[in-house]
Amino acid sequence: MKKYFYSNGQEKEGPVTLGELKQKDIQPKTLIWHEGLDDWKEADSVEELRELFELSPPPLDTEDDTLNATDTKDFKPEKQTVTESSHTVRKQGMFSNPFSFDGRIRRTEYGISLIIYVVVAAFVNVIVESGEAPIIGLAYIPMLWFLWAQGAKRCHDLGNNGWWQIIPFYGLWMIFQNGQPGINEYGRNPKG
Known part of the structure; x- marks a missing residue:
């Protein structure tokens, strides 16, 4: 199983699996390295991580387009990075x-x-x-x-x-x- 390291430019962290890496708060310019890469690459240029920066969630499907109190108690919005290449997934x-x-x-x-x-x-x-x-x-x-x-x-x-x-x-x-x-x-x- 491939192990990943990531860094904000100051300190490196890892090794982590791909699933664990996707749970981290990585940004498009976070540096990533795994065995097989010659040098550190920005996260948005690593093939298996591109979907994190390209996908945006579909609109909420509610009757009045607002969240009611029962919906909001467990609602935790994910951090989303908006880049020029972001688009609505159809x-x-x-x-x-x-x-x-x-x-x-x-x-x-x-x-x-x-x-x-x-x-x-x-x-x-x-x-x-x-x-x-x-x-x-x-x-x-x-x-x-x-x-x-x-x-x-x-x-x-x-x-x-x-x-x-x-x-x-x-x-x-x-x-x-x-x-x-x-x-x-x-x-x-x-x-x-």
């Missing part, structure tokens, strides 16, 4: 980035992806085997990229690295298992 639709390996997708999108792959692969097989247009076989390259990208994102939704999809029969698990609730190290829950 819910993404299905297949918004089908060839990207970043993020998370739901079971439904993964299942539809498998169906699309099988139908297109069957169509390409018929054309290639007929010998009329063997060059169409190159269509397998983007098809496999699409399938692997969607599989990696589904693995991320389960809290696992994308390489887990090469485990035999793990694809069945990805179809039936619920994703992790809330935010994990790969992003927000796609169920919103």
Whole structure:
């Protein structure tokens, strides 16, 4: 497990895990170091910490848009750093980035992806085997990229690295298992 050190420029603290680091009051310019980095980097330039500075919470969903007394007794707002790159996180639709390996997708999108792959692969097989247009076989390259990208994102939704999809029969698990609730190290829950 990767251990992180952080510093405000005066003293260093750590080692801590990624989860512990996210609980600390780090700012975009807090210096971070972990094994594999040549030198200290600012927190907003460390890939696994970027989401802390880019995400902003959705608006509160209350009937009169104000918190009542029962809501406020346990309410503790989190510190939020506003940067130029801050933006409101919008819910993404299905297949918004089908060839990207970043993020998370739901079971439904993964299942539809498998169906699309099988139908297109069957169509390409018929054309290639007929010998009329063997060059169409190159269509397998983007098809496999699409399938692997969607599989990696589904693995991320389960809290696992994308390489887990090469485990035999793990694809069945990805179809039936619920994703992790809330935010994990790969992003927000796609169920919103």
